Amino acid sequence: xxxxxxxxxxxxxxxxxxxxxxxxxxxxxxxxxxxxxxxxxxxxxxxxxxxxxxxxxxxxxxxxxxxxxxxxxxxxxxxxxxxxxxxxxxxxxxxxxxxxxxxxxxxxxxxxxxxxxxxxxxxxxxxxxxxxxxxxxxxxxxxxxxxxxxxxxxxxxxxxxxxxxxxxxxxxxxxxxxxxxxxxxxxxxxxxxxxxxxxxxxxxxxxxxxxxxxxxxxxxxxxxxxxxxxxxxxxxxxxxxxxxxxxxxxxxxxxxxxxxxxxxxxxxxxxxxxxxxxxxxxxxxxxxxxxxxxxxxxxxxxxxxxxxxxxxxxxxxxxxxxxxxxxxxxxxxxxxxxxxxxxxxxxxxxxxxxxxxxxxxxxxxxxxxxxxxxxxxxxxxxxx
Amino acid sequence: xxxxxxxxxxxxxxxxxxxxxxxxxxxxxxxxxxxxxxxxxxxxxxxxxxxxxxxxxxxxxxxxxxxxxxxxxxxxxxxxxxxxxxxxxxxxxxxxxxxxxxxxxxxxxxxxxxxxxxxxxxxxxxxxxxxxxxxxxxxxxxxxxxxxxxxxxxxxxxxxxxxxxxxxxxxxxxxxxxxxxxxxxxxxxxxxxxxxxxxxxxxxxxxxxxxxxxxxxxxxxxxxxxxxxxxxxxxxxxxxxxxxxxxxxxxxxxxxxxxxxxxxxxxxxxxxxxxxxxxxxxxxxxxxxxxxxxxxxxxxxxxxxxxxxxxxxxxxxxxxxxxxxxxxxxxxxxxxxxxxxxxxxxxxxxxxxxxxxxxxxxxxxxxxxxxxxxxxxxxxxxxx
DNA sequence: TGACTTTGAGTGCATGATGAAATCAAATAG
DNA sequence: CTATTTGATTTCATCATGCACTCAAAGTCA
Numbered sequence: 001x002x003x004x005x006x007x008x009x010x011x012x013x014x015x016x017x018x019x020x021x022x023x024x025x026x027x028x029x030x031x032x033x034x035x036x037x038x039x040x041x042x043x044x045x046x047x048x049x050x051x052x053x054x055x056x057x058x059x060x061x062x063x064x065x066x067x068x069x070x071x072x073x074x075x076x077x078x079x080x081x082x083x084x085x086x087x088x089x090x091x092x093x094x095x096x097x098x099x100x101x102x103x104x105x106x107x108x109x110x111x112x113x114x115x116x117x118x119x120x121x122x123x124x125x126x127x128x129x130x131x132x133x134x135x136x137x138x139x140x141x142x143x144x145x146x147x148x149x150x151x152x153x154x155x156x157x158x159x160x161x162x163x164x165x166x167x168x169x170x171x172x173x174x175x176x177x178x179x180x181x182x183x184x185x186x187x188x189x190x191x192x193x194x195x196x197x198x199x200x201x202x203x204x205x206x207x208x209x210x211x212x213x214x215x216x217x218x219x220x221x222x223x224x225x226x227x228x229x230x231x232x233x234x235x236x237x238x239x240x241x242x243x244x245x246x247x248x249x250x251x252x253x254x255x256x257x258x259x260x261x262x263x264x265x266x267x268x269x270x271x272x273x274x275x276x277x278x279x280x281x282x283x284x285x286x287x288x289x290x291x292x293x294x295x296x297x298x299x300x301x302x303x304x305x306x307x308x309x310x311x312x313x314x315x316x317x318x319x320x321x322x323x324x325x326x327x328x329x330x331x332x333x334x335x336x337x338x339x340x341x342x343x344x345x346x347x348x349x350x351x352x353x354x355x356x357x358x359x360x361x362x363x364x365x366x367x368x369x370x371x372x373x374x375x376x377x378x379x380x381x382x383x384x
Numbered sequence: 385x386x387x388x389x390x391x392x393x394x395x396x397x398x399x400x401x402x403x404x405x406x407x408x409x410x411x412x413x414x415x416x417x418x419x420x421x422x423x424x425x426x427x428x429x430x431x432x433x434x435x436x437x438x439x440x441x442x443x444x445x446x447x448x449x450x451x452x453x454x455x456x457x458x459x460x461x462x463x464x465x466x467x468x469x470x471x472x473x474x475x476x477x478x479x480x481x482x483x484x485x486x487x488x489x490x491x492x493x494x495x496x497x498x499x500x501x502x503x504x505x506x507x508x509x510x511x512x513x514x515x516x517x518x519x520x521x522x523x524x525x526x527x528x529x530x531x532x533x534x535x536x537x538x539x540x541x542x543x544x545x546x547x548x549x550x551x552x553x554x555x556x557x558x559x560x561x562x563x564x565x566x567x568x569x570x571x572x573x574x575x576x577x578x579x580x581x582x583x584x585x586x587x588x589x590x591x592x593x594x595x596x597x598x599x600x601x602x603x604x605x606x607x608x609x610x611x612x613x614x615x616x617x618x619x620x621x622x623x624x625x626x627x628x629x630x631x632x633x634x635x636x637x638x639x640x641x642x643x644x645x646x647x648x649x650x651x652x653x654x655x656x657x658x659x660x661x662x663x664x665x666x667x668x669x670x671x672x673x674x675x676x677x678x679x680x681x682x683x684x685x686x687x688x689x690x691x692x693x694x695x696x697x698x699x700x701x702x703x704x705x706x707x708x709x710x711x712x713x714x715x716x717x718x719x720x721x722x723x724x725x726x727x728x729x730x731x732x733x734x735x736x737x738x739x740x741x742x743x744x745x746x747x748x749x750x751x752x753x754x755x756x757x758x759x760x761x762x763x764x765x766x767x768x
Numbered sequence: 769t770g771a772c773t774t775t776g777a778g779t780g781c782a783t784g785a786t787g788a789a790a791t792c793a794a795a796t797a798g
Numbered sequence: 799c800t801a802t803t804t805g806a807t808t809t810c811a812t813c814a815t816g817c818a819c820t821c822a823a824a825g826t827c828a
Contacts, residue, residue, distance in 0.1 A: 014805060023787045028806060052804025053794040134707075144707060192599075206675075213592070215576075215677025217708040222674040225705045228612045228667055234705075283612055290606040291590075291675030293599025321609045321618070323518075323528060324601040398776060407816045412777060436775025437823040 002034070003360030005058065006351065009085070010043055012055035031058060038064055039354060060085050065125040067350060068113050068164075069342030071173060072096060072131045074147035074200055077109070078339040081116045084125070084350060086343060090116040093335070102153030110163040125353075126167045128345040129160065130176035130338045132203070134218030140170050143218070147200050167349055174203030174221060174300075175212050176341030177331065181298045182207060183344050185332035190295035194288045195331070196223075198301035202236040202284070206292045210361075213292065223287050229280065238280035241303065248273065262306040278310075282317045289318055289326060300331035386418070387744030389442065390735065393469070394427055396439035415442060422448055423738060444469050449509040451734060452497050452548075453726030455557060456480060456515045458531035458584050461493070462723040465500045468509070468734060470727065474500040477719070486537035494547040509737075510551045512729040513544065514560035514722045516587070518602030524554050527602070531584045551733055558587030558605060558684075559596050560725030561715065565682045566591060567728050569716035574679035578672045579715070580607075582685035586620040586668070590676045594745075597676065607671050612664065622664035625687065631657065646690040662694075666701045673702055673710055684715035 004020045005011060013031055017024040034040040043057040062085030071078045073096060081090040097108050109129070114121055133145025133152065142152045150156065160168045178187070178195035187193040191210040197203040202224030206213040213220050224236030237243035241258040248255040253269045255261070261274050288297060299307055307314070311328045318325035333340055348361050388404045389395060397415055401408040418424040425445040446469030455462045457480060465474040481492050493513070498505055517529025517536065526536045534540065544552045562571070562579035571577040575594040581587040586608030590597040597604050608620030621627030625642040632639040637653045639645070645658055672681060683691055691698070695712045702709035715721050732745050 012805080024806075025788085025808080026786055028808095029785090032807095049796090050804075051796045051802070053806080055805060208592075208597070213676070215708075217677060219674055219706045219708050220677045222706050223671070225674065226612075226667060226670055227663070227705060228610075232663070279611075279616070283610060286610055287607070287671050287675070290603055290609065291671070292597070293601060293604045321611060322603045322606050324603050396776080408777075409779080409817080410815055412779095413814090416778090434775075435773070435825045437777080437825095439776060 002039070002351075002354060003357045005040070005060070006356060006360055010057045010059035012057055014055055016058070062087060065123045065350065066117060066120045067125055067343060067346035068117070068127045069176075069339045069344075069346055070109060070113070070127070070129045071176065071338030071342055072109070072129055072148070072151065073173065073338070074098070074132055076335070078336060079109075079112060079116060080336070080339045080343050081113070081120070082343045082347070084347065086347060088343075089120070090118075091336075091339070092116055096148070098148060098150075100150070102150045102156040103159050105150055106156050106159035107163060110160065113164070124164065124166050126169075126346040126349040127160070127164050128169045128171060128176070128342040128349070130171050130173040130342050132173050132199070132201075134222070135170050135172050135214070136218050137214070137216040140218075142170060144222075167346075169345055169349065171212075171342070171345055172203070172205065172214075172218060172221075173197075173338050175205040175207075175214065176339075176345065177203075177300055177333075177337040178205035178207055178298065178341065179212065179344045180333050180337035180340035180342075181300070181331055182210070184340050185337060186298050186329040187296040190327075192292060192294050193296045193298065194221075194292055194294040194326070195298040195300055196284060196288060197331075198240055198299070198303035200240065200242065202240050203301075204284075204288060206288070206294070208292055223284050223291075226283070226287065228283050235280055235284055239277055239284065239303075244273070244277065247276075258303060259306050278314075278317075281307075282314060282321075285314055285328075286318050286321050289324070290322055293324070294326045297326040297328050298331050299328065300337060304330050386423070386735075386738060387741045389424070389444070390740060390744055394441045394443035396441055398439055400442070446471060449507045449734065450501060450504045451509055451727060451730035452501070452511045453560075453723045453728075453730055454493060454497070454511070454513045455560065455720075455722030455726060456493070456513055456532070456535065457557065457722070458482070458516050460719070462720060463493075463496060463500060464720070464723045464727050465497070465504070466727045466731070468731065470731060472727075473504070474502075475720075475723070476500055480532070482532060482534075484534070486534045486540040487543050489534055490540050490543035491547060494544065497548070508548065508550050510553075510730040510733040511544070511548050512553045512555060512560070512726040512733070514555050514557040514726050516557050516583070516585070518606070519554050519556050519598070520602050521598070521600040524602075526554060528606075551730075553729055553733065555596075555726070555729055556587070556589065556598070556602060556605075557581075557722050559589040559591075559598065560723075560729065561587075561684050561717075561721040562589035562591055562682065562725065563596065563728045564717050564721035564724030564726075565684070565715055566594070568724050569721060570682050570713040571680040574711075576676060576678050577680045577682065578605075578676055578678040578710075579682040579684055580668060580672060581715075582624055582683070582687035584624065584626065586624050587685075588668075588672060590672070590678070592676055607668050607675075610667070610671065612667050619664055619668055623661055623668065623687075628657070628661070631660075642687060643690050662698075662701075665691075666698060666705075669698055669712075670702050670705050673708070674706055677708070678710045681710040681712050682715050683712065684721060688714050 004016055013027050017027040038061060040058055041061040043059050062083040065084045066081055069080045075096055076093060077096045078093045080088055082088050131151045132147050133142045135142055141154060145151045157170060174195055174197050177197060181187045182193050192208045194206045204221035204223050206221055226235045228235050229238050244258045244261060245255060251269060261277060266274055308330055315325045315328050331337055351361060388400055397411050401411040422445060424442055427441040427443050446467040449468045450465055453464045459480055460477060461480045462477045464472055466472050515535045516531050517526045519526055525538060529535045541554060558579055558581045561581055565571045566577055576592045579589045588605035588607050590605055610619045612619050613622055628642045628645060629639060635653060645661060650658055692714060699709045699712050717724055735745060
């Protein structure tokens with residue numbers, strides 16, 4: 001019932017009846033009940049040019065609660081506060097206080113969230129935090145967080161839960177970025193999609209039928225660990241910044257930034273390195289393709305924009321190997337995809353508690369597009 | 385309702401009521417209806433030593449229909465006829481008539497099935513055929529069937545459907561082998577599992593939460609196509625029979641069978657080849673692990689038994705790379721896993737039509753274990 | 769052996785959800 | 799201003815459900 005409302009929001013009683021196959025009588029009664037309990041709200045009437053009585057639009061009452069989405073990156077942290085229909089209310093971007101321990105870090109996050117929420121703090125329904133590590137289902141606990149070790153400390157989650165006093169979920173940051181792009185960015189309309197992020201390490205996320213594929217040990221998507229290079233070099237070291245720079249140094253190539261690899265007319269030594277990069281990248285892309293056959297494969301992270309001119313070439317290479325290639329696309333939300341994805345997860349949590357059927361939770365638009373301009377518009381200064 | 389019956393078959397009215405939370409009154413009424421329509425049957429009473437009236441056991445009436453599972457391999461074809469509770473009724477193994485065209489091949493299969501079914505032919509409810517190729521969801525059509533090209537001809541499916549006059553499904557053979565092992569073999573109790581089969585080519589199948597992961601283009605699991613070797617050699621060529629023999633010939637190593645690679649004390653040249661094999665295999669295993677994080681990874685196909693002494697070593701290698709490794713297990717059903725999986729798919733199709741909820745279809749035991757001895761016991765000669 | 773206890777299965781009745789059809793409401797077309 | 803169209807609500811009959819009770823069939827114990 002609510003499920004269909006989410007799918008085609010905003011809608012009307014008549015459309016709900018038609019879409020669900022439930023009789024209009026029952027729909028009316030159910031809607032009456034939902035309005036009574038404050039979940040749904042009647043909106044303005046449609047200005048339709050047709051004859052007959054005008055339908056009353058129905059929508060979730062977004063103002064009944066807020067959620068917080070946090071992307072806790074190795075260097076920067078982004079946070080978005082949104083209402084229950086995904087309207088961004090406030091956002092902030094600040095350097096991650098990586099010098100802090102787990103408890104202090106958690107308290108700093110809560111403090112910032114409190115500032116962003118303002119007088120809506122009491123309406124907080126759910127919080128999701130993305131972090132650069134593997135999230136195991138037991139607890140959950142975090143492992144493999146090489147770039148921000150303190151998030152492996154279980155007291156981080158304990159403190160967050162205690163101070164936020166609501167549901168708090170931890171999720172891998174690449175998974176969140178994928179969710180963000182799926183709902184608001186490059187992978188909209190692609191229920192099965194994957195992402196590959198070139199950050200400090202190589203991250204990947206997979207979603208099938210609108211649901212994240214998250215193993216119990218959180219290692220789904222760790223394609224960076226594949227020992228595909230000569231001497232068992234990990235794939236990760238061949239396509240991410242630090243690895244590229246190290247390999248350049250070993251080969252005696254001067255390189256100030258990994259982006260140098262993508263100049264249009266490279267010298268021989270650089271071209272050889274670029275070749276190795278391409279080979280490794282195609283392996284990663286092919287591996288993801290055969291792992292889940294995504295409709296769209298999103299490329300994100302700092303290096304991704306440099307790859308734009310060659311997307312078609314990569315796509316052809318994949319197709320050559322497996323006779324199919326997903327659409328390759330650059331991340332559209334950029335640095336905000338993680339926090340946007342965190343908002344999606346937090347909203348999904350809210351919707352589940354409202355009784356929305358599981359199969360509808362993964363469905364395409366949770367609501368208004370979370371548009372970037374608006375996120376920026378509601379940005380507040382780092383320190384008050 | 386039926387769903388729970390499948391989960392704990394055979395059961396009683398009282399247990400059904402307890403398990404589902406539905407009142408015993410409703411359960412009684414529903415069971416009455418199901419018995420009336422012939423789906424369910426009352427069995428012998430439980431001999432329980434407890435006081436009180438004895439419960440009447442309920443079970444699916446398996447004799448109301450039969451299904452046919454076919455594994456159409458490049459060299460051999462296996463077929464199992466089973467009743468609706470997965471009791472094997474007849475089986476046969478015969479060389480694949482690969483010289484035939486698509487239509488003739490289909491008719492030969494139907495002919496054999498007819499012979500196996502005997503007077504139960506009219507009870508045929510569903511047929512599933514496994515074949516060595518990628519099955520696309522549109523149609524479905526078949527691609528990448530290098531080892532049995534005629535199955536790509538759409539007339540194969542047309543003819544099968546026309547002659548069988550029931551539902552006929554085509555599924556990738558590795559996927560079926562996985563299903564077979566999941567229900568009856570090495571991966572029982574592991575709802576998310578994967579298989580890697582070393583046949584003429586390298587096949588793989590993935591199931592998550594008891595459901596096969598089948599992309600629309602059927603290329604999920606094509607890890608054999610990863611270009612991980614030197615000069616872009618495909619993974620497949622480094623771990624399967626033909627590739628091994630060719631590489632041996634190139635290196636000047638005499639090898640009569642790929643199994644020679646696994647002798648205990650190899651010469652230097654052979655050891656080097658074995659090393660390459662191991663490296664490639666670990667890449668494949670790691671790729672599957674990060675693709676879906678299976679609880680069990682089953683190894684099947686002709687070469688699999690040779691790997692037994694080294695399973696622990698491979699497992700350690702995976703764990704080294706991604707800090708988690710699935711249990712590695714050899715296929716238990718051997719050559720029968722594909723046909724057994726085909727029976728599972730055909731049964732699932734029947735159950736779905738009976739109205740069993742989707743989430744119960746993937747649940748562990750569809751019924752009596754399809755035990756191998758019994759399959760062999762009901763084997764009929766190749767030609768009558 | 770026969771009354772009692774225990775457990776399973778079926779039945780009467782009240783309840784509540786549902787949908788078809790009728791009714792009320794609000795708009796436009798002519 | 800009336801007819802028509804479309805949306806929302808109400809009426810009423812139907813049906814599935816669960817509670818409580820009864821019937822059935824077994825063992826227990828005096």
